[in-house]
Amino acid sequence: MALCRSLFPVLNQKKFTMKRFIIIGLWIILLGLLQQVAAQARLLTEAELAAASIYDNVTEALQEKEQVYRLNIRQQNYYSFTPDLCELVNLQFINAMKNKITTISPEVARLQHLQEVTFRENELVELPAAFYELKHLQQIDFGHNHFTELNAGFGKLRKLRVLQLDENKIRSVSPAVKHMKGLHALNLNYNHLEVLPAEIGKLKHLQTLALSHNHLRELPASMANMKELQTLALDFNQLTALPEQMGKLPSLQALLLGHNQLRTIPEQLTKLSSLQLLDLSSNQLTTLPANLQHLTSLRTLLLAGNNFPDAEKERIRKALPQAFIQF
């Protein structure tokens, strides 16, 4: 108390009131926050970060908190990402894969410098709201966990470039996905998706969209707005038809549609001028679009496991003399 009185002489005054006490309390909180901010050094550049030591011993890391920019606790039997780990406020990179982590502490909000996290092969079902406030995040790997949705919170991560959520139990994708304006790669392979929100088409910079091994029955026409999309993986789904608008993907190089229930392919797909690889194996096709020869970039066409008559096979071969075709 003596120390408090020396720091805050007001405590010695008779006019000390509860109101003042509250003001002092707020100052103390503010000082604490300032101290926390001061503890956070500036973000390291990519080169500086690459040169920074990777700490894989938490005890050592906690003894040298301010020097810890990269933490590797891979396969160390963690059951939770604990509050003490969140004292490493300068962290820009975490690799926590192959643990048994079921929860991430809300104190993760302190890790405001985080750019890349890997929690692959853990037991996560959900994330604390505070996680979605980590504004510098660029790469997230939550593959092989137990998530059941692509949460709306991810929409707050405007700098996110890569999101790996494969091998989960995801049944729904929040429309807020549209806010991830910086997203380049979204991996949702091996989930339980049956539909996609139309808002996914707002991901204008998306280059890779991986949706293999889901239960998709249809696709939103808005996907045609993803003008930078290069790879679209839709194999092992339940698709019976494709939207005509898919022909409007000028950058698309690889379209994987094997193991679906497709009976026809829209003529508009022949407008995919960049398409190099088209996998249509194991569907129920008997014919392909008339203007196949317009697919001038196509080099690989996989058609095994369909029902093409011989005449149609011959027509396809003649239309695409430059392509490797497998019936």
Add this chain to the structure above:
Amino acid sequence: MSKVYKSLFVAAMVSAGAVSTQKAVAQSQTAAGSGLPAKNMIGSFTSVRPTGQTGTVVIPAETHTFQLLAKSGTTAYTTGATGIMPGNNDFTAFVGKNGSSKEGYLAINHENNPGGVSILDLHLDEASNQWVVDAVRKVDFTPLVKTDRNCSGGITPWGTVITTEESYNTGDANGDGYQDVGWQVEIDPVSGKIVDYDGDGQPDKLWALGRMNHENIAISQDRVTVYQAEDGGSSGVYKFIANQPGNLSEGTLYVLKRSSTDPTTGEWVQVPNTTQADRNNTRTLAPAVGGTNWSSPEDVEFGPDGKMYFTSKGTGTIWRFKDEGMTVSEIEAWVTRQQFEVNYGEGTQLEDWGTGIDNLTFDGEGNLWALQDGGRNNLWVVRPDHTPATPHLDLFMTTPRGSESTGLTFSPDFKYGFVSLQHPSAANTTVVTDASGQDVIFNNSATIVFARKQFLGKQSETTAQAQAAAQMLEVYPNPFQTSTKVKVTLPAQAPVVLEVHDMQGNVIQTLFNGSMPAGAHTFNLSPAAGAGNAMYLVRLQVNNQKATTRILQTNK
């Protein structure tokens, strides 16, 4: 040995990572076939007892010893990079200088994200029979963005090392059209540089070999034929024929399709791999063209009998087949999951082969060393006369708690084996003395060299004794708060001294000093609690054998 057999043997040795040059092959053939007595062969040993994991590495103490070469969190880079070697040591690739077995480079994979490769320049000091690490270097992968989860790999006949990325994560950070990770990457161990195939000054990954969850790679002595497998995903077994010998940047890729009518046969089906789109999507293309799913195959290796061997981690099966060019024959499940009888000298015990057989390597005698990630994480040796009907296996190593052994390769003369112990428990406290006389605790990833005792260290007798003593001593719980139990198990009556020391070397308690009968004896230990955590050493001396275990008393 016929000409055909010799060429196959050469291919096998190169693939196994045992040798990297013709000259080295000649040496190894001389060594392997010169009628040396078994006591000089690395594969000659009596099994260790199948105990499951303990606090340390246990290898046949009467015949073999080991030396620690590098440990994550401790070993520092000395040349061209600063900092400490990262964790998760995996594949080791010993490349001898001019085929030497005594001087060369040891590349060590790090199965992390980001991944990495460290290279040790090392030589055998023949005066002391110890390996000396002259430099520790770090391969710079930033020109290719990064590598991810560098798992196993292979050594080429032209003396380079290929590190494999066991990752299928998406992303093209540098916008070159290729996904950043999921490839084979070739490194020159001398320069530590990634190979630049097209000569444009920019290194390349081996794009034509395809993108998948790569496990390892086996390169034939013909310099064009390559085998690889995918752990997960397509779970395919692949073959690649390079367009030019010694250049794996272009070639034709195939996947193995097993016959549905005659399962002992199969065919190689071409997998398109000419465009970036093809190469980025190999995992999808292979099953689409008919590739068989082998349930997470891992290592593929050339066998000394001319057959290809590969392991299926999901089922615990080691398969083998004969490659006939565009077809294969004699597909056979050579080792399958069952209880195998292990003879450890003092008795026999059934041990479950389990699943998770991961890395495979043949030695010069035709023994197949099988490293397990799963089950009890054993390091097995399948003997050359093993058949499914008449099994013959031995157990070379039980591993430290929490770890798996990874990435075994041999020196060209097969005297030395290099192996990593990946992610042992940080709580391991058992101290053992290695062949160089240093105390070793396996509480972080490490890479060791092992050999028969006559080829490694002058302290080998001490090491063997320490290992034997270490198996007699157990402390639990550890860490502890107020008290713990010290258990000593003796096979026969012997003079015993059991003391507890503080970290300054002072004896704080003598638990036993005298003649101890055979059997298990448990002592309570309750040191006075201090203000903070306190570390102690429990030291056991049985006859002339000594063992030390570090214990921790916590204040909360």
